[in-house]
Amino acid sequence: MIIIGELINSTRRRVGEAIAARDAAFIQDLAVTQAEAGADYLDVNAGARVAQEAEDMVWLVETVQAVTPLPLCIDSPSAAVIEAGLARHRGQALVNSFTAEPERRSAVLPLVARHGARAVGLTIDQRGMPESAEQRVEIALTLVAAAAEHGIAASDLFVDPLVRPISSESDQGGAVLEAVGAIKRESPGVNVSLGLSNISYGLPERRLINRVFLAMAVAAGVDAALVDPLDHRLMACLRAAEALTGRDEYCAEYLAAYRAGAFHD
Amino acid sequence: MIIIGELINSTRRRVGEAIAARDAAFIQDLAVTQAEAGADYLDVNAGARVAQEAEDMVWLVETVQAVTPLPLCIDSPSAAVIEAGLARHRGQALVNSFTAEPERRSAVLPLVARHGARAVGLTIDQRGMPESAEQRVEIALTLVAAAAEHGIAASDLFVDPLVRPISSESDQGGAVLEAVGAIKRESPGVNVSLGLSNISYGLPERRLINRVFLAMAVAAGVDAALVDPLDHRLMACLRAAEALTGRDEYCAEYLAAYRAGAFHD
Numbered sequence: 468m469i470i471i472g473e474l475i476n477s478t479r480r481r482v483g484e485a486i487a488a489r490d491a492a493f494i495q496d497l498a499v500t501q502a503e504a505g506a507d508y509l510d511v512n513a514g515a516r517v518a519q520e521a522e523d524m525v526w527l528v529e530t531v532q533a534v535t536p537l538p539l540c541i542d543s544p545s546a547a548v549i550e551a552g553l554a555r556h557r558g559q560a561l562v563n564s565f566t567a568e569p570e571r572r573s574a575v576l577p578l579v580a581r582h583g584a585r586a587v588g589l590t591i592d593q594r595g596m597p598e599s600a601e602q603r604v605e606i607a608l609t610l611v612a613a614a615a616e617h618g619i620a621a622s623d624l625f626v627d628p629l630v631r632p633i634s635s636e637s638d639q640g641g642a643v644l645e646a647v648g649a650i651k652r653e654s655p656g657v658n659v660s661l662g663l664s665n666i667s668y669g670l671p672e673r674r675l676i677n678r679v680f681l682a683m684a685v686a687a688g689v690d691a692a693l694v695d696p697l698d699h700r701l702m703a704c705l706r707a708a709e710a711l712t713g714r715d716e717y718c719a720e721y722l723a724a725y726r727a728g729a730f731h732d
Numbered sequence: 733m734i735i736i737g738e739l740i741n742s743t744r745r746r747v748g749e750a751i752a753a754r755d756a757a758f759i760q761d762l763a764v765t766q767a768e769a770g771a772d773y774l775d776v777n778a779g780a781r782v783a784q785e786a787e788d789m790v791w792l793v794e795t796v797q798a799v800t801p802l803p804l805c806i807d808s809p810s811a812a813v814i815e816a817g818l819a820r821h822r823g824q825a826l827v828n829s830f831t832a833e834p835e836r837r838s839a840v841l842p843l844v845a846r847h848g849a850r851a852v853g854l855t856i857d858q859r860g861m862p863e864s865a866e867q868r869v870e871i872a873l874t875l876v877a878a879a880a881e882h883g884i885a886a887s888d889l890f891v892d893p894l895v896r897p898i899s900s901e902s903d904q905g906g907a908v909l910e911a912v913g914a915i916k917r918e919s920p921g922v923n924v925s926l927g928l929s930n931i932s933y934g935l936p937e938r939r940l941i942n943r944v945f946l947a948m949a950v951a952a953g954v955d956a957a958l959v960d961p962l963d964h965r966l967m968a969c970l971r972a973a974e975a976l977t978g979r980d981e982y983c984a985e986y987l988a989a990y991r992a993g994a995f996h997d
Contacts, residue, residue: 633983634983637981640975640978644977671987672968672972672995675968676972676975679972683948683950683973683976685948686909686952703937707940707941707944707945708948710935711898711906712948713898718902722936730940
């Protein structure tokens with residue numbers, strides 16, 4: 468599993484304040500602790516101050532990469548901000564995100580291709596958010612085709628089948644799990660990633676819902692997830708899920724995490 | 733989900749002692765607490781003292797049914813013990829278990845039919861324990877056919893695809909999950925149940941592994957599981973899993989369990 472650490476997000480109050488104050492130590496501590504907890508990418512989002520988002524993104528990329536060799540997930544709805552982030556990024560970044568809407572993909576995909584980056588594509592198109600598994604799979608295939616047109620291989624694409632709250636529509640969990648399996652079957656080589664936390668919107672004990680859904684998504688074949696790697700119970704659940712689905716031979720990672728004390732609150 | 737409470741098992745030391753001492757209060761407390769925690773069936777196993785297993789089983793059935801209206805899961809490898817338990821059981825019992833081995837099914841299924849009971853069939857045949865999902869499905873179909881020959885409907889049969897430890901064979905978790913889905917597809921109407929705990933044999937933090945596997949099994953379509961209903965984290969995981977797979981409309985059960993304080997250690 469590819470773990471994308473979600474904590475360096477300016478919409479979180481303390482992070483937004485640290486970015487505004489150029490408090491590098493605070494941001495770098497979040498980077499190092501997520502890396503030590505097992506993150507493979509660190510998401511960086513500077514969206515809280517729209518007028519200076521590009522400047523803040525550049526500062527985040529440089530500040531975070533000064534203390535970790537991990538690649539970053541450049542998280543912005545703005546192509547200009549993505550471009551500014553990519554220009555300063557060292558190594559192969561992951562761009563988060565584009566959609567199947569024609570303007571959005573034609574704005575973002577050329578940047579991804581030019582910088583040899585990878586990209587997260589959300590299963591949204593001009594009709595809006597998908598309801599069913601079938602709609603998600605159909606849009607996923609559009610995303611794969613659009614990436615290919617720009618010379619981006621399926622293995623550099625992460626399709627996100629767009630998790631929606633089960634509190635308002637009970638069938639949304641099942642629809643996403645079904646879509647994960649179908650996308651893996653219909654588009655071999657493509658990665659499927661999930662932004663987990665929307666699934667539990669409106670319910671109590673959100674972290675419980677999130678980690679149980681992550682376990683199910685691992686069984687369905689998901690490759691990557693945007694999560695809080697400092698959430699011990701979520702990471703314990705993930706290690707167990709990998710061991711249970713044959714992704715962890717001899718349960719070696721599970722046993723190492725146990726011995727390191729990672730399973731205790 | 734049909735929850736079979738596993739705690740009244742004579743191989744657990746305190747339970748074995750209580751049965752030997754005819755300590756009805758201890759056994760009845762285990763029955764009532766499991767019922768209150770949401771059990772649909774209570775497993776009763778008297779196998780610790782083989783020479784008097786039938787006598788102990790009769791005492792267990794009467795002692796437990798004196799304090800709860802729940803049906804019991806009569807758990808024994810012996811047809812004579814099953815028959816003694818069924819004779820005293822009030823309501824529709826679940827017999828645990830028979831296999832596809834010719835002697836075993838011909839000894840148990842006539843008893844199940846005669847008492848109008850339901851039965852758990854393990855996917856074991858004369859060749860032994862199954863390795864692959866395919867073997868499990870093949871044996872499951874034999875179990876369904878054998879039950880039908882005795883006039884037992886698929887809806888009264890619980891096929892258990894035999895969980896084996898992932899510590900020795902990493903592919904056993906995936907094989908069982910695949911078998912759950914395939915059995916549900918190939919034999920509509922049949923129930924699939926799991927005895928969970930073998931999955932974690934030989935690993936630390938067994939309850940973590942068990943509950944994560946249960947969540948995956950719910951997503952795969954499992955109908956019933958033999959579990960400890962007093963394990964708060966397992967039950968919380970199960971409620972979340974049901975909400976996530978559309979088995980709990982408006983997340984009503986999940987919210988009720990939360991309000992009742994069931995999610996806290």
